[in-house]
Amino acid sequence: xxxPRTPLAVRGARVRFTNVENGPWAVEFxxxxxxxxxxxxxxxxxxxxxxxxxxxxxxxxxxxxxxTRLLTEKNAPSWSGR
Numbered sequence: 158x159x160x161p162r163t164p165l166a167v168r169g170a171r172v173r174f175t176n177v178e179n180g181p182w183a184v185e186f187x188x189x190x191x192x193x194x195x196x197x198x199x200x201x202x203x204x205x206x207x208x209x210x211x212x213x214x215x216x217x218x219x220x221x222x223x224x225t226r227l228l229t230e231k232n233a234p235s236w237s238g239r
Contacts, residue, residue, distance in 0.1 A: 164215025174207040187219040
């Protein structure tokens with residue numbers, strides 16, 4: 158894939174998932190060039206909605222979600238790829 162020399166910087170993006178099971182979700186953000194996890198965190202779905210703040214990225218980013226048993230981000234182990 159060819160990327161522009163100057164990547165498009167995307168800041169402040171938020172993704173909303175609806176009709177999801179309430180509770181904690183593990184969220185991974187993947188660097189599509191290196192194929193590595195760029196960041197990981199736990200987000201909580203409430204009222205059937207999961208809001209995920211996307212970290213700043215250029216050109217593109219991939220995201221993976223999975224249900225987890227961890228209750229809250231405070232109780233979660235530190236596994237951020239930052």
